Amino acid sequence: MHGRFAKYSYSGDAQELAARVEEGLLPIFQSQPGFKAYSVMATEDTILSFSAWSSAADAEAANEAAAAWVAENLSGDDIELKTAKIGEILIGTALGVSTKAGATA
Numbered sequence: 001m002h003g004r005f006a007k008y009s010y011s012g013d014a015q016e017l018a019a020r021v022e023e024g025l026l027p028i029f030q031s032q033p034g035f036k037a038y039s040v041m042a043t044e045d046t047i048l049s050f051s052a053w054s055s056a057a058d059a060e061a062a063n064e065a066a067a068a069w070v071a072e073n074l075s076g077d078d079i080e081l082k083t084a085k086i087g088e089i090l091i092g093t094a095l096g097v098s099t100k101a102g103a104t105a
Contacts, residue, residue: 001036001089001097002059006049006066011078014042021049025069032065034058036095047079052095059086 010017018040029035034054041048049066053059063084070081089097 001092001095002053002056002086003089003092004049004051004053004059004062004066004084004086006063006084007082008047008049009045009080009082010047011045014047017047017074017077017079018042020073024073025066028065028069029062032058032062035062052089052092056086056088 021040026038029038029051035058036052036054038051039049041050051059051062053062063086067081067084070079089095091097091099
């Protein structure tokens with residue numbers, strides 16, 4: 001299982017931004033092959049986004065979909081992608097991923 005992590009800087013209302021993402025980007029992710037889970041977390045000036053996928057290729061496709069959606073739907077807002085990474089999920093309690101033998105989703 002692989003994950004996509006993205007870090008954005010932003011200013012404004014995090015709840016409003018999350019609602020827009022939930023209504024717009026989440027359905028796109030859910031319709032893509034390999035989708036497992038999606039979470040968004042906010043701090044004072046940072047949005048952290050994490051999604052889980054069946055494969056690295058699925059996560060890469062999600063990265064492209066997210067970039068396109070953000071550019072189309074959030075351009076002009078005070079949000080900027082700082083970093084995006086794809087990697088193997090080694091432990092994920094909600095996803096049933098563990099380092100213990102036989103405990104992979």
